[in-house]
Amino acid sequence: MVRAIMHGCNGKMGRAITTLAKEDAEVEIVAGVDAYTEVANEYPVFDSIEKCDVEADVVIDFSNAKAVDGLLDYCVEKQIPVVLCTTGLSEEQLQEVEEASKKVAVLRSANMSLGINLLMQLLKEATKVLSPAGYDIEIVEKHHNQKLDAPSGTAIALADSINEAAGGQYEYVYDRSQVRKKRDKKELGISAVRGGTIVGEHEVLFAGIDEVIEFKHTAYSRTVFGKGAVEAAKFLAGKEAGKYDMSDVILK
Numbered sequence: 355m356v357r358a359i360m361h362g363c364n365g366k367m368g369r370a371i372t373t374l375a376k377e378d379a380e381v382e383i384v385a386g387v388d389a390y391t392e393v394a395n396e397y398p399v400f401d402s403i404e405k406c407d408v409e410a411d412v413v414i415d416f417s418n419a420k421a422v423d424g425l426l427d428y429c430v431e432k433q434i435p436v437v438l439c440t441t442g443l444s445e446e447q448l449q450e451v452e453e454a455s456k457k458v459a460v461l462r463s464a465n466m467s468l469g470i471n472l473l474m475q476l477l478k479e480a481t482k483v484l485s486p487a488g489y490d491i492e493i494v495e496k497h498h499n500q501k502l503d504a505p506s507g508t509a510i511a512l513a514d515s516i517n518e519a520a521g522g523q524y525e526y527v528y529d530r531s532q533v534r535k536k537r538d539k540k541e542l543g544i545s546a547v548r549g550g551t552i553v554g555e556h557e558v559l560f561a562g563i564d565e566v567i568e569f570k571h572t573a574y575s576r577t578v579f580g581k582g583a584v585e586a587a588k589f590l591a592g593k594e595a596g597k598y599d600m601s602d603v604i605l606k
């Protein structure tokens with residue numbers, strides 16, 4: 355049985371994972387952490403990770419970028435592997451993730467779903483053919499109106515997969531409203547839409563002369579992310595220090 359601390363336990367994803375863990379005989383949430391504690395939970399809940407004194411094999415994190423620094427310090431100090439799913443991390447924080455992964459196992463992924471992780475592989479193949487052929491590449495993501503960060507971590511991760519396959523030639527463009535010039539071939543546009551309760555949509559367009567190829571992933575519920583996170587937690591428990599990602603869990 356893998357004992358997990360749910361960091362961000364009272365948020366949308368924390369609640370989804372609490373439900374999934376109850377149905378899974380191989381994982382148990384032994385404690386939660388959340389800045390919001392005004393609800394009843396079936397496990398002890400602390401209002402900050404530093405206060406959590408419950409023994410565990412892994413931390414699952416879906417919280418807030420501001421909470422990630424303290425979480426990494428805690429996991430390094432207690433030597434607990436961490437599945438880091440929070441998005442919107444700064445460049446400095448990504449560097450801290452690198453440093454932490456030298457001392458403890460860290461699995462960071464902006465998207466825990468099987469579909470998006472497969473899409474990242476497919477995009478690399480498409481890019482190798484369509485980028486040299488001059489196709490323009492644009493990403494459009496849509497999310498609910500409660501989301502704090504934009505563009506989504508997934509949109510950036512999809513762009514990074516494309517750029518890796520293209521030898522790093524693309525520059526990401528998030529806003530065209532301040533310039534009056536034609537699109538450069540080396541641009542990779544990323545646009546964010548926010549509204550209602552959209553769980554998560556990502557579209558990648560390869561636009562050429564007289565044809566457009568579109569890849570689209572739609573998440574219809576948070577369960578797709580939750581299932582991936584639970585599998586990642588089981589995979590990461592007991593692993594040695596290092597940087598892991600979802601391809602280690604689901605695409606091997």
Ligand SMILES: NC(=O)C1=CN([C@@H]2O[C@H](COP(=O)(O)OP(=O)(O)OC[C@H]3O[C@@H](n4cnc5c(N)ncnc54)[C@H](O)[C@@H]3O)[C@@H](O)[C@H]2O)C=CC1
Nearest residue numbers: 362364365366367388389416417421439440441464465466
């Ligand atoms: N990697 C993936 O597959 C996915 C990542 N996410 C990301 O996960 C994060 C959380 O998403 P949601 O659950 O939708 O957000 P949410 O806003 O519903 O939940 C976040 C929770 O974190 C809590 N929190 C805030 N500060 C905290 C702190 N210092 N310590 C502990 N808890 C704290 C909040 O009180 C809240 O309950 C976001 O960054 C989101 O983009 C969301 C879905 C999938």
Ligand SMILES: O=C(O)C1=N[C@H](C(=O)O)C[C@H](O)C1
Nearest residue numbers: 441464465501506507508554
């Ligand atoms: O905040 C969300 O909801 C989501 N965030 C992740 C992201 O930023 O990519 C993943 C998913 O799309 C849902």
